[in-house]
Structures are given as structure tokens and as C-alpha cells.
Amino acid sequence: MSDTQPGKQPGQSPAAADQAPAEAEGTTKTTVPAPAGPVDAGAPATDALTPVDPRLLVREQGFAGYLTDFKRRIKGGELGSIPVLVGLVVIWAIFETTTGRFLDPSNLTNIAQYIVGPGLIATGIVFVLLLGEIDLSVGSVAGLTAALTSVLAVKQDLNEGLAVLLGLLAAGAIGALHGFFFARIGVPAFVVTLAGFLGWSGLQLYVMGNTLSINNISGGVVQGLNNTYFSDIAAAYGLALVAVAAHLGSQLLDRKRRRAVDLPHRPLSEVLLRSGVVAVLAFATAWMLNQESGLPLGLTVFVGVVVLAAFVLKRTSYGRQVFAVGGGVEAARRAGINVVWVRISVFTISGFLGGLGGLFIASQAGVADSNLGGGDTLMLAIAAAVIGGTSLFGGRGTPWSALIGILVIQSIMTGLYMSGSSSDAVQSMITGVVLLAAVVIDSVSRRTQKTAGRA
Amino acid sequence: MSAAPVLALRGISKRFGAVQALTEVDLEVRAGSVLALVGDNGAGKSTLVKTIAGVHPIDDGTLEWEGRPVTVARPQDAQHLGVATVYQDLALCDNLDVVANLFLGREATRGKVLDEVAMEKRAQELLDSLSIRIPSVRIPIASLSGGQRQVVAIARALVGDPKLVILDEPTAALGVEQTAQVLDLVERLRERGLAVILISHNMADVLAVADQVAVLRLGRNNGVFDVADTSHEEIISAITGATENAVTRRKARTTEAAQ
Numbered sequence: 261m262s263d264t265q266p267g268k269q270p271g272q273s274p275a276a277a278d279q280a281p282a283e284a285e286g287t288t289k290t291t292v293p294a295p296a297g298p299v300d301a302g303a304p305a306t307d308a309l310t311p312v313d314p315r316l317l318v319r320e321q322g323f324a325g326y327l328t329d330f331k332r333r334i335k336g337g338e339l340g341s342i343p344v345l346v347g348l349v350v351i352w353a354i355f356e357t358t359t360g361r362f363l364d365p366s367n368l369t370n371i372a373q374y375i376v377g378p379g380l381i382a383t384g385i386v387f388v389l390l391l392g393e394i395d396l397s398v399g400s401v402a403g404l405t406a407a408l409t410s411v412l413a414v415k416q417d418l419n420e421g422l423a424v425l426l427g428l429l430a431a432g433a434i435g436a437l438h439g440f441f442f443a444r445i446g447v448p449a450f451v452v453t454l455a456g457f458l459g460w461s462g463l464q465l466y467v468m469g470n471t472l473s474i475n476n477i478s479g480g481v482v483q484g485l486n487n488t489y490f491s492d493i494a495a496a497y498g499l500a501l502v503a504v505a506a507h508l509g510s511q512l513l514d515r516k517r518r519r520a521v522d523l524p525h526r527p528l529s530e531v532l533l534r535s536g537v538v539a540v541l542a543f544a545t546a547w548m549l550n551q552e553s554g555l556p557l558g559l560t561v562f563v564g565v566v567v568l569a570a571f572v573l574k575r576t577s578y579g580r581q582v583f584a585v586g587g588g589v590e591a592a593r594r595a596g597i598n599v600v601w602v603r604i605s606v607f608t609i610s611g612f613l614g615g616l617g618g619l620f621i622a623s624q625a626g627v628a629d630s631n632l633g634g635g636d637t638l639m640l641a642i643a644a645a646v647i648g649g650t651s652l653f654g655g656r657g658t659p660w661s662a663l664i665g666i667l668v669i670q671s672i673m674t675g676l677y678m679s680g681s682s683s684d685a686v687q688s689m690i691t692g693v694v695l696l697a698a699v700v701i702d703s704v705s706r707r708t709q710k711t712a713g714r715a
Numbered sequence: 716m717s718a719a720p721v722l723a724l725r726g727i728s729k730r731f732g733a734v735q736a737l738t739e740v741d742l743e744v745r746a747g748s749v750l751a752l753v754g755d756n757g758a759g760k761s762t763l764v765k766t767i768a769g770v771h772p773i774d775d776g777t778l779e780w781e782g783r784p785v786t787v788a789r790p791q792d793a794q795h796l797g798v799a800t801v802y803q804d805l806a807l808c809d810n811l812d813v814v815a816n817l818f819l820g821r822e823a824t825r826g827k828v829l830d831e832v833a834m835e836k837r838a839q840e841l842l843d844s845l846s847i848r849i850p851s852v853r854i855p856i857a858s859l860s861g862g863q864r865q866v867v868a869i870a871r872a873l874v875g876d877p878k879l880v881i882l883d884e885p886t887a888a889l890g891v892e893q894t895a896q897v898l899d900l901v902e903r904l905r906e907r908g909l910a911v912i913l914i915s916h917n918m919a920d921v922l923a924v925a926d927q928v929a930v931l932r933l934g935r936n937n938g939v940f941d942v943a944d945t946s947h948e949e950i951i952s953a954i955t956g957a958t959e960n961a962v963t964r965r966k967a968r969t970t971e972a973a974q
Contacts, residue, residue, distance in 0.1 A: 517832045523839070575829050577822045580811075584819055587810035594806040595820035596791060655810035 341649045343701050355675035365551035375666045376558035377621035382644040382662035384613030387606045390586045392654020393449040395610045397456030402618025403633025404464040405431045410474040410628035411467050420481045428615050435611020439604030473629030486623035491554035496546035503542050508535040569659035586655035647698040719782035720745045721879050721910040727776035736762040737934045749911040751925035759934040760914050768800040769793035799872035800881040809857040814838045817871045862893025879910045898924050
């Protein structure tokens, strides 16, 4: 094994390099004692004589190497998703001990149903945050989409599938419109989407007319979105198996290709360890879901969207462009990236996912009402993305943070509800504290990364 | 030297509103040679480079690329011809790693998916061939020192296999050792048969690596010198104006005082 080769993250896109570190990227490199400052400047030309530059990041053998590397990352402030995962475990442990039934399959299935709508909205927010921008309109877009779809399907007697399609198209078009004003006209995204926040919720009320809420069509598309379960246990286990196999397969393929061209690659033990962790998570979830109603359609769609988004962001040129614009607009422009198009497309995605989330919320609630998407929908979506580890400063983050973040928020809400303190007051205060903690961790870790020369 | 210059400028003029930035400038740069472009602040060096790079379209005159007249209206036009420009502010994305920066805007793909393996391999070969040493090709640019960023920026210019590389003040912000590395790199570019235009304020750097020095003064040509048979003073006096330099001014002052 090429243990003296420069450090690397096999097959990880650079984006991954700093955002989901120790957990997602494998702890395969470690520094030979070097000053804590930025990697040394004056690389002497005489280095050519020594076979290995002592300042290079060199991997150590086996798991001892992982451990030292892990420590280095923690010291360097590359926390990634670790704090929030620890937080999630703590939250679950607390509520399990206080209520005694928090981790019951029925409750977890319940949570899995509630996270879908806000989670989809948060996934769209992640895209916008990666650009270093903000989209304040997603809540209103979610409400408008649900209202539009219901009005078309129920009041106008349009085919419901078609109504859903039109609603989602409208959501995407609204996002594109925001993007146009931001990218082309140059209005700050904050202001454009603030206007959208007000305007689209107004249009939502206008579309609803004098009705306050419209019930979903019984047995219809919208109702089915978040209330369909594949109760055959083969569905959940099968999906878990496919996911694990795909994960293992892609890692092995990547390893093989890297080996073929003599690039640093992960040891087989690490590949198996990673896939093992994925397998445990996937099958534990599948088992839990099968204890209750089976695999929910909503959760499948949500996780599918997250996986697709993560793939697009890390493995395609388009994703690379999004990260580049988030990391430096001028650099991206000079590299020939069409910044205007990237920005418009990201806001389109945000609008579309906002609308999709709105439909799932309507499905969950059973009605499309005039309050849908109002209140704290927007704030929870942004909070989820940030709590999950996507930076507010642009250029760092992953769609997985939407999943983890919304899981944290929904766990707190459900747990408090079960503990009897269901008042909005307590929920809001606790969610506020968690959000603040997440942003503090983000800011502090950025500062630590700067002093460690990694930001 | 090859017959036709890679790039020839004939009577280039550029005007910004009331300011005549360039007036009938001529310039030729050949493959496998380093042309230093020097001049005082405001002499038009950056403007000239930006006209070549397509940032500012020219008002008058012609650009000839390998003997053919061409129009360069946009940065993409220049890139397609084979002009790579490394600007003073480098324009690297801090959050992306070295490989991603090297291939930004022209990623290698397999189908629709990024081919990280091919990119990393090529990045390593490219950096090795230029004897560039950085800690890892997979660390974010933010972790690199100023000199390392500069060499990465230059290496990035080479990814598209250009024929002409323009370096805008590559050593301005660097220390002694780093400057030496960048100058080594410039010589390696020449050895690869590339044409190089080097803008610099540092006369020692210029004399160390350039084959020819073109002097701009107030937006006009003020002489092209072969480094081999030109003295430092001659170039300085061309930059400042033949009769007006620190030496002559002091001389004038002392004679004035003596009278």
C-alpha cells in the first residue's frame, strides 16, 4: 500500500474535503509534526533531493493512522457533522429516558413522516446557502404551491396529477424569477426573496379566495404523497440492500480505478468499514420502519432527493460550479463559469423543492390551508440546513445536512410534545438555542480552521 | 526562433472615455521565449494585457495570432486561441481543493459524472512536470501559502494546453524563496516551448528570466530590448523617459545648487 504517498481523499470531490470530514471522508491522512500555521510557505527547491517532503501530508498505517488523523481534524476545527450527530444522539437519549417511548418504532415512523415536507424545503435552502445567499421565500412558495394545486384539482376539477405538475412548475418558475432578479438585475437575494415572501403568501390567499382550507381529495395524489406505505417488509429491506450494495460497489470501483493508475487509494479495510456503517444505519432504519407500517413513500422521496442532490453537487460539473460560485464569484467567472445561469438555476431548484415540500406538508396536514408555509416553516427550514452543518458563509455544505438538521428539530418538537410541554413557547425557545449553538459551532470551527490554515 | 510570432500586436489603441490608455502599441512574442512587459504605473501594461486576454476589446489596430489576424472580443475568444492569463489576484476558489481549481470550468467527465481519478492523475503529472511541490493535491487552496497559490494558478493556466501564457505581476506579493520558485517555473514554461508575457515591476526578476524586454511609457511603445545586450540603466531610462530619471534629476539639482 502506498503509505508514503501524499494524503488524499479518494474519490471525494474537493467539496467533501472540508465539509463532511472525519465521518464521511475517511481519516487517511495525518501531518508529520508541522507548525500549526498555514502549510509552510517557503518550499525549498532543494526538496527535490529528498524522496518525501516532510511537510507533505502523509498517511499512517492502519487504524492508528485514522486515530491521529481524527485528532488532527478536531484540533484543526474540521468538525463537519460530528457535533450535530452527537447532539442528535444526546437528544434521543434524553427523550427516551424521560418519556420511555421516544425510540418506539411508532414514534420514529411518526417523526419520519413529519420531517419530509420541511426537509425537502431545507434541501433547496442548502443549494442557496452553498452560493452564500439566502432564500426567504420558500415558505410562501410552499404555501402557494399547495394552494394552487388544491384549487386547480378541487375547485377547477382539473386532473389532480396535472394539478400537481402545474403547481411544481409554478414553484420552479417562481424560483427562476427570484434568480433572474438577483443574478441578472443585481438586486440582493435577501431583498428579492423577502419581496417574494410577502408577495407569494398574498397570492396564496388570493388563490384560495374566501376558503380558509381545502381538503385533499380522498385517495388522491396529494393525499397519497405522505400517507402511502409499502407494507411488504421486502420493500424496506430491499431498498436498504440496494443502497448498501451501491455504496460498496461505487467505493470498490473507485478504489480499483485509483489503483490502476497508481493514485493513493483507501485500504480495503476502510472501504469495508465505511460500507459496514452505512449497512448498519440502513438496515436498522429498515427494521424500525418494518416494525410499524413499512417503508413510507414520503421518506423514500426525501432521502432520494437528498441522495440525488448530493450526487449532483459532488459528482457533476454543475455541482462543482455551484461550489465555485459560492467560494469565489470572480474566480468562477474567470474560469468561464456562467455565474448568472448557476445562480438562476439554484434559485429554481430552491423554489421547486420548496413547492414539493409544500405538497408534502399539505398531504401530512390533510388540507391545503391559508396558513400553510407561514409561521415558522421558513425559519425551521433554514435552521435545519444550518444545524446540519451547511455554512451560512457559502461554499461549504451538503444536502445531508438538511436531513440531519430537520431530524434534530423534529426530534425536539416531538420529544417536547411527548413530555407534555407542547407549548409553542418552549419549542421555539429550545429550537432557537439549538440554532444558535449550531451557528456558533460553525463560526468557531471556521475560525479554528483559519488559524490551522484550513479555511 | 520560429518564423511567425505566436502573437503580434499591430498599432493597438484603447481609449477609456477621455483617457487614451494605449496609443498604437506594437508587440511581438514568439514561441519558447519570455517577453517582459515593463513600465511605470499607469503606463498601460495591465490594459494591454487585458486587451490580449479579451477583457477589453481593442478600439484600433490588429491582433495577429500565428500570422492570421483575429478578433478577441471576449475572454473566451482568447482562451480558444490558446491564451492563458494568470491575473495578479489569482482568482482561485478557496473552498475547492487543488485538483478542482486546476480543472475549474473544464472538468474531465465520464458521461455526465466528474472523473476525479483522471483529473487527479493529470494534476499530479502536471505538477510533477513543473516540479511544483505542494502538500497534497486534495487540500483546499485556503491551506496553501501565497507562493504555492501562485504556482497553482500558473499550473492552472497550463491545463488547457495554451500557446501563450500571460503572467501579471506573478512575484509581486512573494518572498525571496517563493519568487525564485516562480521564476524557475517561468523558465520551465519557456522550455516547454510556450510564449510567455511577464509583467513585472522588479527589474532583477525581469533580467533573470526574460529574453526580451518591451517598455511601455504613457501608453506608447518606448523600445524593445534584448536582455542579453542591454544594461539595467538603459531599460530604467526607457521606463522613466530617456532624459528624465532619478540620476539625471539629481544631477540637474546638484548642478543647479552649484550655480
